[in-house]
Amino acid sequence: MIIHVLLLTLLAPLLAACAGAQTPRSSAPSVIAQRPSVRAALDTLRVANAWTLEEQVSICEIPAPPFGEARRAEEFRRRLVALGLSDARIDAEGNVIARRRGVARHPTVVLSGHLDTVFPESTNVNVTRQGTLFKGPGIGDDCRGLAIVLAVARALASAGVQTQGDILFVGTVGEEGPGNLRGVRHLFTKEMRDSIDYFISVDGTGLGLTNRAVGSHRYRVFFEGPGGHSYGAFGMPNPAHALGRAIAGIAELRVPSDPKTTFSVGVLEGGTSVNSIPASVAMDVDLRSESPEALDSLDADFRVALQRALEAERARWPGSRVPLHLRIDTTGIRPAGAQPDTARIVRAGLDAARALGFTSELSSGSTDANLPMSLGVPAITIDGGGTGRGAHSLAEEYDDGERGWLGPQWAALIALSLAGVR
Ligand SMILES: [Zn+2]
Numbered sequence: 001m002i003i004h005v006l007l008l009t010l011l012a013p014l015l016a017a018c019a020g021a022q023t024p025r026s027s028a029p030s031v032i033a034q035r036p037s038v039r040a041a042l043d044t045l046r047v048a049n050a051w052t053l054e055e056q057v058s059i060c061e062i063p064a065p066p067f068g069e070a071r072r073a074e075e076f077r078r079r080l081v082a083l084g085l086s087d088a089r090i091d092a093e094g095n096v097i098a099r100r101r102g103v104a105r106h107p108t109v110v111l112s113g114h115l116d117t118v119f120p121e122s123t124n125v126n127v128t129r130q131g132t133l134f135k136g137p138g139i140g141d142d143c144r145g146l147a148i149v150l151a152v153a154r155a156l157a158s159a160g161v162q163t164q165g166d167i168l169f170v171g172t173v174g175e176e177g178p179g180n181l182r183g184v185r186h187l188f189t190k191e192m193r194d195s196i197d198y199f200i201s202v203d204g205t206g207l208g209l210t211n212r213a214v215g216s217h218r219y220r221v222f223f224e225g226p227g228g229h230s231y232g233a234f235g236m237p238n239p240a241h242a243l244g245r246a247i248a249g250i251a252e253l254r255v256p257s258d259p260k261t262t263f264s265v266g267v268l269e270g271g272t273s274v275n276s277i278p279a280s281v282a283m284d285v286d287l288r289s290e291s292p293e294a295l296d297s298l299d300a301d302f303r304v305a306l307q308r309a310l311e312a313e314r315a316r317w318p319g320s321r322v323p324l325h326l327r328i329d330t331t332g333i334r335p336a337g338a339q340p341d342t343a344r345i346v347r348a349g350l351d352a353a354r355a356l357g358f359t360s361e362l363s364s365g366s367t368d369a370n371l372p373m374s375l376g377v378p379a380i381t382i383d384g385g386g387t388g389r390g391a392h393s394l395a396e397e398y399d400d401g402e403r404g405w406l407g408p409q410w411a412a413l414i415a416l417s418l419a420g421v422r
Contacts, residue, residue, distance in 0.1 A: 029352035029417040038413070038421055040159035045151055045408040052408055053134070053400060055079070056147035057127045060138050065123075066178040069094055069115040076115065076146060076171045083153045085169065093186035096171040100156065100163070102419060107165035107197035109419045111152060111411060113145025114175035114183070114203065114368060118392050132386075132400040140388035140398040144407070145202035146171055148384050151408045152415065164420030165197070175203070175368050177218070180332040184368040188375055198345050198418045199379035201368040202411050205388030205398055209349045210381040212364035213373045214260075215295045215336025217287045221246065221306060222327040223313075227272075227279030235317055237324035240271060242313035243281045249305030250285065253298065260364075261289035261298055284331070290364050292336045303328075334366055335374030345378040345418065352413040356406055382410060 032038050045052070059079075064072040073096050080088035080098040088098035096115070117138040119125070127136030136143075153169045172183035188196065223239035223246070247265050255261040263285070270281025287302060289295035310326045339346065341362060353360040365381060372379035385407020389397045 027417045027420050029348060029413050030355040032417055032421045033355045033413060035421055037159050037161045038416060041155040041161050041412055042409050044155040044158055045412060046405045048151070048155070049400070049405040051154070052147050052151040052405070055150050056139065056143045056398070057129070057134065057136070059146050060127055060136055060143035061125050063119070063121050063123065063125050064115050064117050064138070065119060065121045066116050066174065066176055068121055069173045072115050073171060073173065076150075079150055080153060080169055083150065084157050085153060088169075091186065091191045093183055093191070094173040095183045095187055095191070097191070098153070098169045100153065100167045100169065102163035102165045102167070103422055104164060105166055107419060108168060108195055109165060109198045109415050110168045110170050110196050110200065111149055111415045112170035112172055112184075112199065112201050112368060113149045114142045114201070115146065115171045115173050116176050116179055117141075118176045119394075123394070132402075132404070134398045134400070135396070137394050137396050139396050140205040140384070140386075141391040141396070142175070142203050144205055144384035144386070144388075144398060148202045148408045148411050152412045155408070155412060161416065162422040163416065164422060167415055167419050168192075168196070172368055177332060181334060181368060181371050184371045188372055188377065196372070196377060199369060199372045199377060200345075200411065200414055201379070201381040202384050202407070203367050203381050204383050204391060205386050206383035207353065207358055207360050207385060207406065207410070208363050208383045209346070209353075209360045210363050210365040210367060210369060211341065211343070211346045211349075212290055212338040212362075213334075213336055213370035214288050214290050214364050214366045215292060215370065216332060216334045216366055217295060217299050218330070218332035219285045220282055220329045220331050221285060222280055222282045222325075222329070223310070224280045224325045224327065225277070225322055228277045230275045230277055233277055236277065236320045236322035237313045237317050238277050239281045239324065240278050241316075242309050242324060242326075243268075243270070243283060245312050246306050246309035247283065249309055250302060253301050253305065255298055256294055259289055259291035259294050261291070261294045263287050263298060263302065288366070290336055290338065295336055334370050337370060337373035339373060339378060343378055345380050348414050348417045349380050349382060352410055352417060355413060356409055358406065382414065383407065385410065
């Protein structure tokens, strides 16, 4: 009996080792964070924080207006190649894609930032620095995300982390309004269709996690007629008056507060002079909701309001034969979508945060992750650490604070827990 116990005691470590070799290792963030190679990668991200910040500044000083991201994209690609990702390439839409091979191809995990800004080509994009505070257009949104993609690629290489699945390091074009998600849409519907298992977008600053996608419908609405003299041609439908009626109708739309559903007329344009009935006037309208059904319902009500305005303005001048037209151009459709808080990618995000010693809050947003979410591909957007102010303004700021490196560490740990570490 004693011999048996002794034998078992001696054999126990061996048996445990055998069992460990057969069952897949846990990919929980708290567990893999303790693996030596992962530990080394996380340490690199903390120690090399200055490198990450230099990348963030220098990539940001290359202008990247909507549809003008090519120069920044080429430099981002060049940097990925320099980090050992020799196949880094630019796809037909302009996205940068670099594949880091795992043992198997799947799961394929995308870690992505967006290349574009909201600022026109002529914007001064110099970045200034005072201590940990950086000022410059786009410095947080989304030069922070791009720097994190580079920093994680570098840390995984230097620590020699071997993953089970592939990790794709990506810079997308067209995330901001005018781009209408053209980069990520191309990625998921053409370039990498059906081959991405998880999508992580790093966008902006803070330590929040977006797992619900606010959908939006954006339109430019025109009222048009022949135009004429304000005095001489009086008595015909006036496109500006029709637009006014339409705005009054939109202002009275009723929407639910839960799911949050919103509408706004953001831009007004048209007319040539005070003494002319305008030939054309236009407005930009933004409709949003977390719920696809609520968004569709709001969209239908919005169209009714436009049609009523058109008819009311025509009816106001029954004796006139002058035409009045309504035209609706679609300028952006971002699908709404949600995934449960218990989805694996969401839990990986929350658990990785906990493993790094902080708590992340879940929220909804409108980002590159909208597109994969609407297609049923697990996707989240995480903040890039630090704190930020004034996104989309010329006075944009990013403060790295004392623990800005938590952002890149978080991104790395989520990506590794989803890809699996050998
Ligand atoms: Zn952004």
